[in-house]
Amino acid sequence: MTAPIETTGAAAEAQPEAVLQGAGKGQIEGRSLGQIAWSRFKKDRVAVAGAVIVVLLILVAVLARPIQALFGLDPNAFHQDLIDANTSLPNGGWGGMSLSHPLGVDPKFGRDIATRILEGSWVSLVVAFGSTILSNVIGAIMGVVAGYYGGRVDSVISRLMDTFLAFPLLLFAIAISATLQGGAFGLNGLPLHLSVLIFVIGFFNWPYLGRIVRGQTLALREREFVDASRGLGAKGPYILFRELMPNLVGPIIVYSTLLIPTNILFEASLSFLGVGIQPPQASWGGMLREAVTYYQVDPEYMIVPGLAIFVTVLAFNLLGDGLRDALDPRSR
Amino acid sequence: MEGIPPIMRRSALAAIAAIGSATLLVSGCSKADDNKDGNDGGGSSAAANAATKGVVNASDKKGGTVTYELSDVPDSFDPGNTYYAYMYNFSRLYARPLMTFEPGPGSKGNTLVPDLAASKGVPSDGGKTWTYKLRSGLKYQDGTAITSKDVKYAVERSNFARDVLSLGPNYFQQFLVGGDKYKGPYKDKSAKGLSSIETPDDTTIVFHLKQAFQEFDYLVSAPQTAPVPQAKDNGVDYVKNIVSSGSYQFQSYQDGKQAVLVRNKNWDPKTDPLRKQLPDKIVVNLKVNAETIDKDVQAGDAIDLGGTGVQAATQAQVLTDASKKANTDNTYGGRLVYMAINTKLKPFDNVACRKAVEYAIDKVSVQTAEGGPIRGDVATTVLPPDIPGYSKSDVYATTGNKGDVAKAKAQLKACGKTSINTNITARSDRPQEIDAATAIINSLKAVGINATLKQYPSGKYFTDYAGVPKFDNKQNVGLMMMQWGADWPSGYGFLQQILNGQAISQSGNTNLSQYDNKTVNTLLAKAIGTQDDAERNSIYTQIDKQTMDDAALVPLTYFKVLLARPTTFTNLVSTAAFSGQYDYLNIGVASK
Numbered sequence: 001m002t003a004p005i006e007t008t009g010a011a012a013e014a015q016p017e018a019v020l021q022g023a024g025k026g027q028i029e030g031r032s033l034g035q036i037a038w039s040r041f042k043k044d045r046v047a048v049a050g051a052v053i054v055v056l057l058i059l060v061a062v063l064a065r066p067i068q069a070l071f072g073l074d075p076n077a078f079h080q081d082l083i084d085a086n087t088s089l090p091n092g093g094w095g096g097m098s099l100s101h102p103l104g105v106d107p108k109f110g111r112d113i114a115t116r117i118l119e120g121s122w123v124s125l126v127v128a129f130g131s132t133i134l135s136n137v138i139g140a141i142m143g144v145v146a147g148y149y150g151g152r153v154d155s156v157i158s159r160l161m162d163t164f165l166a167f168p169l170l171l172f173a174i175a176i177s178a179t180l181q182g183g184a185f186g187l188n189g190l191p192l193h194l195s196v197l198i199f200v201i202g203f204f205n206w207p208y209l210g211r212i213v214r215g216q217t218l219a220l221r222e223r224e225f226v227d228a229s230r231g232l233g234a235k236g237p238y239i240l241f242r243e244l245m246p247n248l249v250g251p252i253i254v255y256s257t258l259l260i261p262t263n264i265l266f267e268a269s270l271s272f273l274g275v276g277i278q279p280p281q282a283s284w285g286g287m288l289r290e291a292v293t294y295y296q297v298d299p300e301y302m303i304v305p306g307l308a309i310f311v312t313v314l315a316f317n318l319l320g321d322g323l324r325d326a327l328d329p330r331s332r
Numbered sequence: 333m334e335g336i337p338p339i340m341r342r343s344a345l346a347a348i349a350a351i352g353s354a355t356l357l358v359s360g361c362s363k364a365d366d367n368k369d370g371n372d373g374g375g376s377s378a379a380a381n382a383a384t385k386g387v388v389n390a391s392d393k394k395g396g397t398v399t400y401e402l403s404d405v406p407d408s409f410d411p412g413n414t415y416y417a418y419m420y421n422f423s424r425l426y427a428r429p430l431m432t433f434e435p436g437p438g439s440k441g442n443t444l445v446p447d448l449a450a451s452k453g454v455p456s457d458g459g460k461t462w463t464y465k466l467r468s469g470l471k472y473q474d475g476t477a478i479t480s481k482d483v484k485y486a487v488e489r490s491n492f493a494r495d496v497l498s499l500g501p502n503y504f505q506q507f508l509v510g511g512d513k514y515k516g517p518y519k520d521k522s523a524k525g526l527s528s529i530e531t532p533d534d535t536t537i538v539f540h541l542k543q544a545f546q547e548f549d550y551l552v553s554a555p556q557t558a559p560v561p562q563a564k565d566n567g568v569d570y571v572k573n574i575v576s577s578g579s580y581q582f583q584s585y586q587d588g589k590q591a592v593l594v595r596n597k598n599w600d601p602k603t604d605p606l607r608k609q610l611p612d613k614i615v616v617n618l619k620v621n622a623e624t625i626d627k628d629v630q631a632g633d634a635i636d637l638g639g640t641g642v643q644a645a646t647q648a649q650v651l652t653d654a655s656k657k658a659n660t661d662n663t664y665g666g667r668l669v670y671m672a673i674n675t676k677l678k679p680f681d682n683v684a685c686r687k688a689v690e691y692a693i694d695k696v697s698v699q700t701a702e703g704g705p706i707r708g709d710v711a712t713t714v715l716p717p718d719i720p721g722y723s724k725s726d727v728y729a730t731t732g733n734k735g736d737v738a739k740a741k742a743q744l745k746a747c748g749k750t751s752i753n754t755n756i757t758a759r760s761d762r763p764q765e766i767d768a769a770t771a772i773i774n775s776l777k778a779v780g781i782n783a784t785l786k787q788y789p790s791g792k793y794f795t796d797y798a799g800v801p802k803f804d805n806k807q808n809v810g811l812m813m814m815q816w817g818a819d820w821p822s823g824y825g826f827l828q829q830i831l832n833g834q835a836i837s838q839s840g841n842t843n844l845s846q847y848d849n850k851t852v853n854t855l856l857a858k859a860i861g862t863q864d865d866a867e868r869n870s871i872y873t874q875i876d877k878q879t880m881d882d883a884a885l886v887p888l889t890y891f892k893v894l895l896a897r898p899t900t901f902t903n904l905v906s907t908a909a910f911s912g913q914y915d916y917l918n919i920g921v922a923s924k
Binding site for chain 1 (some may be wrong): 651786
């Protein structure tokens with residue numbers, strides 16, 4: 001009933017500010033916040049490069065299994081005929097690179113490294129996206145509720161955030177991953193490890209976004225459009241999710257893009273420590289773990305998964321920084 | 333032995349496994365194996381594996397300092413409070429047990445000889461009573477006489493006062509009459525002590541056992557029987573003022589840093605046919621960096637006390653350089669790497685399903701994953717070749733040990749299955765074990781057995797996970813990675829804890845297969861009551877055969893260690909009695 005008026009109100013509320021920012025560069029008229037952000041983002045070449053890599057990575061990760069099926073690749077297929085039993089290493093340096101194994105094969109088992117990197121990409125991204133979505137959903141809801149209602153609700157949620165932030169997350173992650181080894185919730189093997197990782201990483205990271213959203217909400221709730229909405233008889237949930245949320249999308253997107261690389265690193269660390277993805281399933285952290293023994297003899301095993309993690313994290317960070325600059329120029 | 337898992341071999345293994353993880357860098361094959369230029373005695377170079385075939389640098393030259401280095405600290409230098417194989421070996425320099433092992437290469441080192449005792453134990457009452465006579469003229473470092481009462485006291489303090497000295501095994505407590513009642517000399521102050529150990533005179537000691545035990549001589553070879561004077565014993569602090577009965581005595585002891593031993597003037601060579609007392613001084617440096625130890629060993633400055641083999645980088649260097657490889661010994665460690673199959677869990681309660689697993693596993697693939705032939709030979713029996721009772725056999729022979737998918741599938745069909753979903757456990761802090769499991773999972777997949785890897789920390793592997801039958805049965809754990817070494821080199825010492833159906837305990841279980849076969853149980857009991865060595869060993873072979881027929885476990889590899897052999901020391905011989913370590917009794921310094 002009042003929705004059309006309210007949304008226009010919200011847009012009108014945000015627009016003058018954005019126009020003001022762009023005003024110095026000449027006449028800009030009738031552009032939405034999104035359009036302005038996009039125009040700013042386009043000019044940031046580094047951010048665009050990051051975005052391109054991120055898109056490519058997501059494509060690769062989504063297509064990892066189909067590609068394997070198409071070319072008959074198996075990340076767990078042994079090629080021990082390529083391994084010298086006395087050294088455990090493939091014949092020839094750099095993992096015994098060859099046409100059939102462009103990045104070589106791993107020690108002891110002779111599994112194709114390129115295929116394992118491919119396989120590891122979707123594991124990394126599934127965990128990173130899953131945990132980021134989980135923590136952001138919780139964080140956004142908790143933050144907006146705390147910020148809007150204030151008072152006792154705010155106190156309770158804020159203390160809860162403090163509690164979660166004070167949690168020794170890494171230790172807890174190690175402990176819970178180790179205890180859930182045996183299987184839980186009817187899951188076993190890879191699905192179990194993926195869900196445990198998503199839960200552990202996602203469930204304890206929400207206060208970071210929660211705090212940001214709460215702060216933004218505190219500022220927004222005093223604005224006229226909220227007052228107007230309230231005056232027209234809108235109730236709490238409506239204001240929260242139809243009035244405030246759209247204005248919070250910017251910070252949430254920015255924070256998500258910056259949280260994803262952190263979560264990729266977290267997943268890799270846990271797998272490196274042996275409590276994340278379990279062998280024989282390929283994961284970048286796991287590959288690093290296996291490389292530790294061999295870095296002196298053949299750095300290939302450390303460089304390849306290390307590079308994969310590095311590029312992915314860098315790309316997401318560049319994209320995140322660019323998005324932040326574009327969506328929220330004041331934070332510069 | 334029920335329920336009390338021996339930790340000596342397991343603890344020593346932790347170290348080995350840690351090294352194993354980083355020890356797979358062996359490079360190239362050298363021709364040093366065929367090197368025939370080994371010379372005996374006094375020389376500085378010998379062929380590879382020379383110390384596993386004979387004594388290298390055999391010599392009676394006196395003087396000099398022998399330095400030992402250890403990357404960690406031992407559980408204790410106190411002979412009554414240790415369970416490490418290398419301390420069993422080393423402590424004999426200052427603590428003489430009733431019996432010990434004669435220095436000798438490989439399985440010849442398993443020969444028991446009397447040490448403090450004048451001769452082997454005399455059994456009576458069908459092997460339930462054992463009598464030992466001490467040699468005459470035995471003295472401590474302070475010149476006071478050693479009596480059989482001191483031996484009795486040493487056994488009492490080490491086995492019955494678990495609240496004070498808890499680190500050693502407690503076999504005597506389990507086997508002696510009334511062992512469960514006696515509270516140990518620190519609590520029970522009565523002069524009589526444990527009544528089932530009698531000392532009718534100062535040179536005689538009599539042990540009364542609950543059951544016939546024909547390998548009792550092995551039990552008294554533990555340092556726990558080395559005499560301790562009651563007046564000088566101050567419990568856990570005795571380690572600071574150990575009174576020597578051997579050829580060397582402590583000059584200084586700094587906890588966790590260093591121990592220095594010098595000649596014991598009151599040790600009389602006439603009472604001791606084994607020890608030669610060659611060096612003037614023996615220094616043990618503790619907590620030395622593992623890489624430093626390797627360098628010092630190769631430079632001829634030290635001996636690695638732990639005897640667990642060289643580090644990864646060293647191994648690669650050593651094996652690619654023929655002259656360096658000539659100074660190494662690659663030998664069995666008296667240990668089997670195997671995978672237990674849970675015989676109480678469906679569908680593995682069906683022997684055909686277990687046989688499918690036996691046929692499916694490509695053992696060469698497992699061996700390669702573990703680090704190749706240097707780390708172990710492909711195994712086909714329960715008993716390793718350096719344990720008495722071993723007899724070559726291969727019930728599930730496949731071409732080149734590479735597994736046989738067709739035979740495995742046939743067995744699976746006989747079991748009424750086309751595919752099986754199960755879990756396989758391995759110890760998370762033992763990369764070698766995880767690698768072996770990875771290779772096994774790959775082999776099993778080819779025949780339709782899908783195994784999911786579960787990793788648990790080794791400290792809780794037996795108390796909370798694989799060693800808890802209820803856990804295994806509930807969590808669908810059908811396959812369990814395992815390594816085992818005996819507390820004393822005999823079929824009984826090896827098999828009893830892992831195959832005896834009556835030894836299955838609810839926690840800390842080491843019979844991971846939960847294998848409970850009447851024939852095997854009966855044979856084990858019969859073996860230990862059998863006096864004749866050859867007959868006893870043939871029973872061990874029968875047990876081995878029966879276990880393999882029942883497919884209770886899959887032998888993977890006979891564990892091997894690679895030792896660097898310093899050229900500057902004399903009388904180096906790698907003995908099976910101490911997990912392939914050099915025998916520390918008579919190592920001296922060669923002229924440089």
